[in-house]
Amino acid sequence: MAIEEQGPDETLDIPEQLPILPLINTVIFPQMVAPLQVLRQKSLACIDEAALHEHKLMVLVAQQSATDDEPTGGSLHAVGTVGSLLQMLKLPNGGARIIVRGIQRVRLTRIVQEEPYLVAQIEPLEEPDDDSLEVRALARTVVDLFQRMVSLVPNVPEEVKVIVMNITSPGRLADFVAANLSLETEEKQAVLAIPDARARLQRVVSLLNREVEVVELGSRIQSQVQDEVSKTQKEYYLREQMKAIQRELGQADDRSAEIEEMQERLAKAKLPEEAMKEANRELDRLKRIPPSSAEYSVARTYLEWMCELPWSAATDDNLDIERAARILDEDHHDLANVKNRILEYLAVRKLKPDSKGPILCFVGPPGVGKTSLGRSIARAIGRKFHRISLGGVRDEAEIRGHRRTYIGALPGRIIQGLRRVAFNNPVFMLDEVDKLGMDFRGDPSSALLEVLDPEQNSTFSDHYLDVPFDLSHVMFITTGNLLDPIPPPLRDRMEVIELPGYAEHDKMLIAKTYLVPRQIEQNGLTERTVAFKDDALHRIIREYTREAGVRNLERTIGSCCRKLAKAVASGKARKRTLGARQLPGLLGPPLFEHEAAERLKEPGVAIGLSWTASGGDILFIESTIMPGKGTLTLTGMLGDVIKESAHAALSYIRAHAADLGIDPDFFTSREIHIHFPAGAIPKDGPSAGVTIATSIVSLLTGKKVASDLAMTGEITLRGRVLPIGGIKEKVLAAHRVGLRRIVLPRRNAKDLADVPEEIRGELTFIPVTTLSQVFDAAFGRNDAPKGTSRAKRRGVTRKPATPRRAPKKAR
């Protein structure tokens, strides 16, 4: 209306030059009012200047960098807003707070003054009126989007919506929305720099779309969280209500329900009388104490244990002896004595169902299959299997549990194991029984005495349970690598079954029947793609592994399979047959070389046999004599026993010097040194006695010892040869390196039964009872066995066999 256009009006004459107020992280749009904090001296000077003039005008321009403390013309954006200073307050800290209002978009054309404040030449950016349909549509989109966003954001006054609706100018709408979005300074500046309303709206629509998406996502997350919370609240409320209803109806609360349930479970568990009495006493106590007390949960946990123990649940044994034998054979090669023992047990069970479970102890080197044998036994009889490792256990409570008085008390591992298998007649394996520890917390091996005594374990009492539990149906199997560390009382309670190391041909069979198929399968190959030649397996057994068991053998076969799998998978090979020649290519150079028998070229050297945890080996014993004062020097990391047998040997020789054809005074002005090569390996035991004696006699008489002869046996001062252990391993070692005659104590001759038939056939054994028989074998009748055994020996004496050339064994 015309009348309203009249009257006072101010056409703001914007001067061509105005002071600049640089803004940090802020963009002021036209028509926007904003509070600002002013701290910089130049800016304060700018405000002071602006305040002097009628309209208090200045140019508000955003800095390009927020960290720029001394902005110059170049570091400001080119487009800013002329603003008017509405209000100002100087603060005690020297700065000022101001309120400004944007008026007009301008472009800075050049800087005309730098000090004391920046002054710019400006040029207003005209905003042409644009009322096209497109602009109107854009404006409507902006309003819609903005309102949608506002409704999603909490704490925004409703008025904002109204304000947006009331803005009629599209350009100002764009400015308003841009100013009120949480945008980066750069994005806001970009909107400010667009003079054309349509383009500005377009930019704002895209920004707004993004923001709406962000806000919607945020509110979705928020509402999800809220849903969760209100769900739990609802549940809680309902539960409380249910409790109230139950109380109203006179129904029991959940505590008495719990006690009732416990009673039922106890009845189902068929506790023996004594245990039932104890459980009932505990249940009565549970009824009296409030659920919030710590005692309550102690009593409850105890009762739960009582319910869950297999007091009377037992699996039915499968007493089919043939089936059991088949299963045992499927899983393990040989080990005949163990298998027989199991079958015997089954037979006895069949005849006398209430017979007690045996307590077996498998002793043998690592990797011979002790643990897996236990598992296989359980499978053969049809019982559950449970295994615990006693290695490093040093607390008696591990076996027998803690008293209930302790917080967090638990039964021992035996009872825990029984609860887990849920039957009272499992095969219970106690691994590494030789590695039990012992310290101030008690001696677990003593606690084991009760567990492993068939006379006592029907009333085994766990500290936690405090009532006897019958362990007599459990079949206990313990395992260990060595028998010596097991305390004698414990050893006494068990039936020891030795699992000796495997001989080479056993390993060969095991590898072919079990390990190779298993590894081929595990590595995703098939028997058609990969085949191991026998010579390859031989070489792996001899040169890449040195052990009594087959663990490393399996690992090495696995390693070959993996490498072949790689070749197959990468398409380089389709079928591979692995021979001994290819092994170094796959596995690297051989890791071990067995002490090869060499021809004894000088007197003073004899070949002994030793026993190690990884099987047997041969041992050269060298002695030498030199001027000295009658001393005996022994080297090679020797233990006391072996040193003593060296002294015994020397004393015997000195005493019988004349008989042996040695100068009786040989020792007075001489010194003898005996060395056991491989000086870094500790050696001990009496079995080297005959070898030491032979070595010294050879040295003193100057006669060479036969090169094909190995010997073992303990000696006494009277020259008797006493039996020793480890015959099987020692014989296998001698056979492996190609020695074909073996001197051994006569009383050990019976142990030869353990040596496989085919190996026995290739060897000549010389059983002895006295040292002179040993010497006869070593020197006297050096050529005696020529006729018979040499033919069998295929010339090994002349041409000592290296492992590679060892004669093939019968298979």
Added chain:
Amino acid sequence: MASEDDKFFGRLRLLERQLDKLATDFFFSESFLDTPHGSFWQPPTDVYETEGSVVVRLEAPGLDVKDILIVLRANALLVRAVRHDTTPHERKTYHQLEIRSGLFERVVSLPPNICHEEAEAKYADGFLLITVPKCDEARELRDPVQLRL
């Protein structure tokens, strides 16, 4: 002495808070709405009703009567005026600046049963007082009426 300072700074802090509040109030007030140049400031305005009339009272000292435009519409009253900065034009530094100058425009809505023709305006002691008598029935007002002081 110290307490005097405390009082002073306390007052300063209060002022700061008021400034903040003012900024927000200003932002959400109609000042952001469309006017040719937008209002630079908003004089405090009372609107009250007596038995016989509706009274609009603006606190706006320092106006020149010729710079005031008052327009009555059917159910609204518009006041637009310009206050010039009349401080002496000399070198000075502001420590506090709150008095606004420049154009302002206020629109107040009015009830329908008023006598537009008998409205009166008066400017005295820095207050602009506009009195519009009430009548019994709503009247039609086709063209806006300008009130003269």
